[in-house]
Amino acid sequence: MEVYRHKVHYYETDKMGFVHHSNYIRWFEEARTDFFDKVGAPYTLTESLGLISPVLTVQCEYKKSCYFGEIVLIYVTLEKVENVRFYVSYRVTSVDGELRATGTSSHCFLNEEGKVTSLKKVQPELYKKLEDALGK
Amino acid sequence: MEVYRHKVHYYETDKMGFVHHSNYIRWFEEARTDFFDKVGAPYTLTESLGLISPVLTVQCEYKKSCYFGEIVLIYVTLEKVENVRFYVSYRVTSVDGELRATGTSSHCFLNEEGKVTSLKKVQPELYKKLEDALGK
């Protein structure tokens, strides 16, 4: 598990006075990108190998609101790595540990022709990095 | 079920060349807003009655990509209305009916003090509108 810090921007709020729910999905991406940087499998590397990794599913449960100016922590866990898919989970908390949201996402790998691709087969070293990052 | 049309904007794409996944969550909101307009329970009315209706959960499954310039249709169904919660489902398709994504969301009502509120009790007429829209 790695933790990512995000300071809430004004443009992320809506007229309810707190963060618009769609932005958590973007925070998940920020935190996931940061996670892959930290475990030595940066997404820029994935791209440079001719692969993209689109989102297959995303899900979020909102527990408490997040407010402009506060720092939120996003804990990322790589839950499972399969041949052609991987699964990530997220916990958003305040700096004091108050739970704000939980979520999950799943992803595949596509090659330059847009075909679903086994990372294990085409990029075993990158696959190994993901395996090593499992459950961390 | 009501259907909402959305033309894909350039700013909704990302460097993969198609729509960024977070925008579907925003499309769900656009389509949900439109649905409540059509069934006579516009969100501006809800707000004018001193209520807000935040998102409790959201979930999306991405089936096929959506592209800049194309029109997507978002079918909205109000699945269930409870005392303090309601549940909505979404289907995103191309104009030809090709399935692009499915999703769900759930919502509650909060009063001006931020307390969870029974719509049935405080706004029975608005509640009735939702009941009438059920499964449509």
Place this chain on the structure above:
Amino acid sequence: MEVYRHKVHYYETDKMGFVHHSNYIRWFEEARTDFFDKVGAPYTLTESLGLISPVLTVQCEYKKSCYFGEIVLIYVTLEKVENVRFYVSYRVTSVDGELRATGTSSHCFLNEEGKVTSLKKVQPELYKKLEDALGK
């Protein structure tokens, strides 16, 4: 001059209670895209010819706020077309004609190598469409 209609989305508001200023820049793009569709020079065509048209400058003056649920009209004028640049202006009003904002943008054409390109030279027919749309 062509006019484009936009219904204000909830996710476009911020905690001030009205539309976040950055969204006007996105509305300009929506309206500009619509304008080029209407004058027979759709941006998807530009792209299919191997060109992109990035923004060089953008500017906006905010006069009055725009609110969730209302319809705004965005009037687009193609002000000038040069060899390698074009200039667009925008007026945002309510449906009653109340001025909300004005703005401008300028753009160039880049080819697939990212080089600035004379549209007149490489795509004279498309250039002609722009010339014909001038001041409209």
Place this chain on the structure above:
Amino acid sequence: MEVYRHKVHYYETDKMGFVHHSNYIRWFEEARTDFFDKVGAPYTLTESLGLISPVLTVQCEYKKSCYFGEIVLIYVTLEKVENVRFYVSYRVTSVDGELRATGTSSHCFLNEEGKVTSLKKVQPELYKKLEDALGK
């Protein structure tokens, strides 16, 4: 002048392959917020005093593209503080100092009734903080 660091997010790119121009306007806001934090006049304080500070004008010149994963630096200067307006300028560079964009914005103060307000009169201490930050 204060400098703010921003790591470019994937969701900030568009299908051209680099950052969508509208996001610079959001970065200006991030950097401006950070600036006011640093000079002891945080926007959360402004709000707690019953004031908001909407954007009157914004302008950006794009020099070179910004890419996913890179860090950009945004230099903020408070250029002028008047009775009811203030003016800010921005420079966006790579970490190596390559210029990516420049911009400006201007702002006023509104009280809770939405009336333009002299900061000097209603909040002289906060006004003093801004004056002290001038040209820094």
